[in-house]
Amino acid sequence: MLMDAFVDILRTIIWPLAIVWVSYIFRNELRGLLNRLSLFKYKDLEAKFEKELLEVEKEAKEAEKLLDRSLPHIADNEQEKIEQLLRIAGISPRAAIMEAWREVECALNDVAKQEGIRVKGLVGNSLSADKLAQIRGIPRENTDIYTRLKYLRNQAAHVPDYVIEEREARRYVQLAIHLAGVFRLKPNE
Structure with missing residues (x-):
């Protein structure tokens, strides 16, 4: 029971952390992509x-x-x-x-x-x-x-x-x- 609660919390936290981590690693590429996307407006x-x-x-x-x-x-x-x-x-x-x-x-x-x-x-x-x-x-x-x-x-x-x-x-x-x-x-x- 305690282990299931821990796994649920971990699942909830891991995706946002992974997104933040990947965003940090590729920040320069993402910045260029976002600038490019703003041009499509x-x-x-x-x-x-x-x-x-x-x-x-x-x-x-x-x-x-x-x-x-x-x-x-x-x-x-x-x-x-x-x-x-x-x-x-x-x-x-x-x-x-x-x-x-x-x-x-x-x-x-x-x-x-x-x-x-x-x-x-x-x-x-x-x-x-x-x-x-x-x-x-x-x-x-x-x-x-x-x-x-x-x-x-x-x-x-x-x-x-x-x-x-x-x-x-x-x-x-x-x-x-x-x-x-x-x-x-x-x-x-």
């Missing part, structure tokens, strides 16, 4: 992307008010590029985001060349964006937008399970092209 990620995009859009509206000059009219070839990116968004939202980001990088690269700054490859870091914005007299808020758009682009590029809707990609394209236009502004325009 694609609706949460989608909501996070949407929330970030909304915040960037608000920042862009505020930053535009701070510009002491207005953006020039969009040229026909630029309008074609925007339309092409919007079509790509319908097929592959991720690709549209990547291409729109490339437009921002190309704008920074063009500005660097115009300002006589020697660059290798594409200008693609926040420090370069800060420096070029300062040279061009562009409000700091635009470099914050640059950083946030870059973060969203990185999420789209490097998180394989990141789900991006077409409408979000279209909004990202509009923001990125707008930002590229802001960086291309000359100081006296």
